[in-house]
Amino acid sequence: MATGLVVDDGIVVTENIYKKMEAGMNKWQAARDGSKEIYFAVISTSITLAVVFLPIIFLEGFVGRLFREFGVVVAGAVLISAFVSLTLTPVLNVKLTKGNKHKHSWFYTKTEPFFQGMENGYEKMLRAFMRVRWTAWLILGGCLVLTYLIFSNLKSELAPMEDRSQFRLQVTAPEGTSFDAMDKYLTNVTQFMLDSIPEKQVVLTITSPGFSGGSANSGMVRVTLSDAGDRDRSQQDIVNMVNRNMPRFNEARGSAIQDQTIQVNRRGGQPVQFVIQNNNFEKLTEVLPKFIDEASKSPVFRGQVVDADLKFNKPELRIEIDRLKASELGVTVADVSQTLQLALSNGRLGYFTKDGKQYQVMGQMSRADRDDPSDLKGIFVRNKNGVMISLDNLVTMTESTTPPTIYHFNRYKSATISTGLAAGYTIGDGVKEMQRIAQPLLDDTFATSLTGSSRDYAESGSNTSFAFLLALGLIFLILAAQFESFIDPIIIMITIILAMAGAVLSLWIFGHTWNIFSQIGMIMLIGLVTKNGILIVEFANQSRRSKGMEKKEAAIYAASQRLRPILMTSLAMALGALPLALSLGAAATSRIPLGVVIVGGISFSLIFTLFVVPAVYSFLSSAKKKNEMDSLPPETPASEVQNTAS
Numbered sequence: 001m002a003t004g005l006v007v008d009d010g011i012v013v014t015e016n017i018y019k020k021m022e023a024g025m026n027k028w029q030a031a032r033d034g035s036k037e038i039y040f041a042v043i044s045t046s047i048t049l050a051v052v053f054l055p056i057i058f059l060e061g062f063v064g065r066l067f068r069e070f071g072v073v074v075a076g077a078v079l080i081s082a083f084v085s086l087t088l089t090p091v092l093n094v095k096l097t098k099g100n101k102h103k104h105s106w107f108y109t110k111t112e113p114f115f116q117g118m119e120n121g122y123e124k125m126l127r128a129f130m131r132v133r134w135t136a137w138l139i140l141g142g143c144l145v146l147t148y149l150i151f152s153n154l155k156s157e158l159a160p161m162e163d164r165s166q167f168r169l170q171v172t173a174p175e176g177t178s179f180d181a182m183d184k185y186l187t188n189v190t191q192f193m194l195d196s197i198p199e200k201q202v203v204l205t206i207t208s209p210g211f212s213g214g215s216a217n218s219g220m221v222r223v224t225l226s227d228a229g230d231r232d233r234s235q236q237d238i239v240n241m242v243n244r245n246m247p248r249f250n251e252a253r254g255s256a257i258q259d260q261t262i263q264v265n266r267r268g269g270q271p272v273q274f275v276i277q278n279n280n281f282e283k284l285t286e287v288l289p290k291f292i293d294e295a296s297k298s299p300v301f302r303g304q305v306v307d308a309d310l311k312f313n314k315p316e317l318r319i320e321i322d323r324l325k326a327s328e329l330g331v332t333v334a335d336v337s338q339t340l341q342l343a344l345s346n347g348r349l350g351y352f353t354k355d356g357k358q359y360q361v362m363g364q365m366s367r368a369d370r371d372d373p374s375d376l377k378g379i380f381v382r383n384k385n386g387v388m389i390s391l392d393n394l395v396t397m398t399e400s401t402t403p404p405t406i407y408h409f410n411r412y413k414s415a416t417i418s419t420g421l422a423a424g425y426t427i428g429d430g431v432k433e434m435q436r437i438a439q440p441l442l443d444d445t446f447a448t449s450l451t452g453s454s455r456d457y458a459e460s461g462s463n464t465s466f467a468f469l470l471a472l473g474l475i476f477l478i479l480a481a482q483f484e485s486f487i488d489p490i491i492i493m494i495t496i497i498l499a500m501a502g503a504v505l506s507l508w509i510f511g512h513t514w515n516i517f518s519q520i521g522m523i524m525l526i527g528l529v530t531k532n533g534i535l536i537v538e539f540a541n542q543s544r545r546s547k548g549m550e551k552k553e554a555a556i557y558a559a560s561q562r563l564r565p566i567l568m569t570s571l572a573m574a575l576g577a578l579p580l581a582l583s584l585g586a587a588a589t590s591r592i593p594l595g596v597v598i599v600g601g602i603s604f605s606l607i608f609t610l611f612v613v614p615a616v617y618s619f620l621s622s623a624k625k626k627n628e629m630d631s632l633p634p635e636t637p638a639s640e641v642q643n644t645a646s
Contacts, residue, residue, distance in 0.1 A: 001070070001524070001594075002077040004576015005049070008531065008569040009042050009085035015565045017093045022104075027097045031090040039086060041538045044482050045531040046082035050075040051474045052527035055467035056520065062456065063463040066262070067520055074524070115564070122610065123560040129611050130552060136615035139608060140494065143501035150504045156428030156514040158457040159261040160589045163228045163235040166259070169193075169221040169242065170270075172307060173252035175314040175404060177217040183207045185251050186219045192245065193223060197238060199231040200224070215404065217252075240423065243304075255305040255420055260453045261590055262516065270418040272301075272430035273452035276438065277412035278445055285312060288415050291441055295419060300433040304420035314404040317373050320396045330383035331394060339381040339391070344370060373397055409449060416451060426513055427457045464519035471526050472496070479530075487622050488541070492533035494616055495609050499529040502604020503597040512593045521597030528573055528598065529605045535562045536613050540621070551621045555614035563610070570606045574599045 017034035021027055053071035058064070104112075129135075169189065173182055190205045197203075202224040208216050225235060233241075235258060242256040257270060276291065278284045288308055295306040321336055341347065346364040353359070369375055377392035407414050421430050431454050438448055450458050472493070479489035503522055504514075512518065540558035543549045549557065580595025 001577065001580070001598075002074050004573040005074065005528075006077050006081035007572050009046060009082050010089050011568045011572065012042060012045075012535070012565045013038055013085045013089045014093060015568065017090065021097070027094050031094045034093075035086060035090045037542070040482070041535055042082055042086060044479065044534050044538065046078050047478055047482070048475055048530050048534070049078045049527035051478050052471045052523060054474060055470040056523065059463050059467055061459055061463055062262070063460050063516065066516075070520070119560060119563055122563055123556065126556055126559055126611060126614060130556060130615060130618065133615035133618060136612045136619075139612055140497055140616075143497050143608075147497075147501045147504050150508045151514070154504060154508060154514045155426045156457075156461070157426035158453060158460055159515050159517065160513060160593065161236070161258060162261045162589045164259060164261075165225040165227060165235065167223055167225075167235060167239050167242075167256055168259070169223070169246075169254050169256050171219040171221070171252050171254040173217040173219075175217060175311055175401075177252070179208055179216040182216060182219055182252070185249065186221065189249055189254065190221060192249070193221060193242075196241070196245070197223065197225075199226050199233060199238065201226055219252075243420075253305045253307065257420065260456075262456065263453060270304075270307075270420050271427050271453045272419050272421065272434065273450065273454050274417045274431070274434040274438070275409050275414050275449040275451055276417070276442060277409055277414040277447040277449065279413050280445060281406070281413055283445065284310070284413055284415060287441055287446070288417075291417060291437060294437045294441070295417060295434070298433050298437070300422060300425050300429050301419045302422040304422060306417065306419040308415045308417050309405075309407055310403060310415035311405075312403055313401050316400050316402045317376075318398040318400055319376070320398070322394055322396065326394045329389050329394070330385055330387075331381055331389055335381050335383070336391065336394060339379060340376075343379055373399060409451070410447075412447060418452075427454060428514070430454070431457065460516045460519070464516065464523065468519070468523050468526075471523050475526060475530060479534075483537075483541075485622065487620050488537050491613065491617050491620055492530050492537055494613060495529040495533040495605050496526055498605035498608045498612065499525050499601040503601035505604065506596050506600025507593065509600075510596055512596055515593060517590055518593035518597045521594040522601075525598060525601040528602060529609070531569060532566045532606065532609045533613050535566055536609075537617060537621075540614075540617055552618040555617040555621075559610060559614045566606070566610070570602050574602045577602075 013035055016038045017030050020030035020034045025033070053075040056064075056067050056071035057075070059067065171182075171186065171189070173185065186205050186207055190203055193200065193203050200223055202222075204222045204224075205219070206222075207219045209218065209220050225231065225238065228234070239256045239258055246254045246256070255270065260271060276284070276287065278287075288310060292306050292308060295301055319340070321333055323333065326332070326336065342363050343365045346362055349361045349363045351358050351360055364370075365375075365379075369378065376395070376397060377390065379391045380388040381391060381394070383389050407416065409416070417434070419430070421427070431450065435448070438446075442448065449455075476489050476493060479492055480486050483489060500522065503518075503525060506512075507514065507518060536555070536558050539562050540551070540554040543554040543557055544551060547554075577595045577598040580591045581599050583589075583591050583595065
């Protein structure tokens with residue numbers, strides 16, 4: 001990113017020096033006067049751009065960790081380039097210019113008429129525009145309206161989904177499903193994967209994964225694909241195909257999930273995870289099915305499995321012991337408990353060694369004798385006299401359902417609703433839809449929150465919004481201190497309105513989302529586009545102080561005189577970011593919005609800045625005291641200066 005920035009200050013200084021050489025000044029004087037004249041503008045633009053990155057450097061959370069080095073590198077590069085442009089660049093202009101005065105080459109002779117015509121044409125158009133300069137306010141208003149309309153309809157997410165050549169299938173069967181049944185189901189699904197995905201490299205199946213709680217009714221299939229360049233279908237196409245075919249395997253619910261490009265909150269599962277909380281468990285039990293039903297009907301989640309971690313359908317067999325009858329028969333509660341434990345728990349009783357190998361001794365009834373609740377009647381317990389007593393005489397059995405686990409989030413009883421997204425929707429759409437569904441269903445006793453990738457998305461948005469506002473405030477204060485005015489910074493920062501309109505328009509035209517990379521690009525754009533405003537306003541102020549120009553004429557003169565450096569620096573910045581916007585390859589998706597925001601914002605603002613800033617300057621700029629010292633030619637003797645000043 002710094003490639004297009006570090007040349008800007010050198011361009012401005014060199015252009016000003018060569019303009020004085022072309023006017024007939026010797027190269028030594030031109031280097032000194034040209035650098036001195038542009039010194040303030042270079043310092044202002046460089047400090048402004050470096051200050052933009054201060055909020056990024058001090059951001060908390062994963063956004064700060066992600067972009068801290070980026071901010072340090074770019075801000076440091078800009079400050080170093082400013083130092084070099086004001087020290088080394090003037091020297092190089094002197095040393096690399098042959099002779100005492102600059103001589104034009106044949107290339108200059110051929111191309112200069114075009115650039116001269118461009119400057120003259122621009123000056124004519126600007127003078128014509130200044131006759132209707134009130135339209136500048138209409139342009140600014142139009143840009144604000146355009147920004148609002150596009151931004152309110154722009155899709156948002158944490159980061160663009162990258163093709164990482166892998167995805168996972170998360171499967172959940174009804175509560176009470178045995179390990180063997182789950183394993184058989186996953187075997188069938190795995191065979192489907194092997195047959196229908198020729199791009200596969202590895203298909204790894206895990207039944208009842210321990211890292212997800214180890215429940216027997218869960219499973220996961222992780223598929224690794226060949227490199228993106230070696231296959232015709234994208235990762236997204238393959239995931240869509242798998243999700244379309246999962247209803248064929250109706251013994252359980254499965255959904256193919258792509259890992260998010262940036263995933264800090266490592267809670268596994270779907271991209272949209274919405275938490276509802278209430279310590280009144282009955283209310284939670286009542287609302288949760290309605291919430292899931294509404295989410296299942298939503299077009300944002302169409303075709304996706306909407307599920308919750310809180311279940312109420314785990315089958316449970318309650319066994320109540322008739323203590324009085326058991327006591328009369330000489331059986332204790334501990335005897336009944338131990339008998340059931342030995343018969344059903346598959347506990348390890350010991351070890352034995354055979355042929356040099358060690359084997360475990362596992363205690364459990366055969367499956368045929370423990371498949372049905374009525375099988376408990378066939379279990380006998382020995383009483384204190386050694387007589388075998390049937391459990392059927394001692395216990396009463398009741399079948400019921402119960403939550404397998406009661407979850408808590410921030411100390412509240414909670415349920416986390418998880419789901420994927422229909423094609424064309426982003427995490428931002430999913431979060432908004434969950435909040436819309438929650439609005440009529442949840443009363444004031446409920447609290448809501450986000451987790452997983454949804455939480456990362458929300459945190460990134462709040463962090464970058466804070467950084468954006470802080471950057472605006474810092475730039476205004478820095479410019480106010482440098483210009484010793486509160487009006488000039490406002491005129492300069494008008495360019496930000498134009499750049500924001502260009503940035504969101506570019507994202508919308510090229511089909512990109514509002515994500516963490518486009519947000520960082522927007523913050524960076526604040527510092528980039530103010531450079532053009534600084535060049536115009538500073539030169540106009542100089543012209544008014546040194547030549548006593550009227551502010552409207554000074555604005556036209558400054559804009560026309562600074563046209564070439566503005567074009568060169570803007571094109572340098574835009575072309576420096578163009579490789580990002582045009583990035584190709586599997587891992588380039590994330591960086592493209594960053595490049596699009598910068599290229600689009602700079603290009604759009606460049607066109608309007610050249611007309612709007614001079615017009616607004618003519619309206620808002622305050623009176624400037626004429627500086628008699630600056631109005632004198634450089635070779636004026638000191639005695640004349642003293643007389644003039646007196």
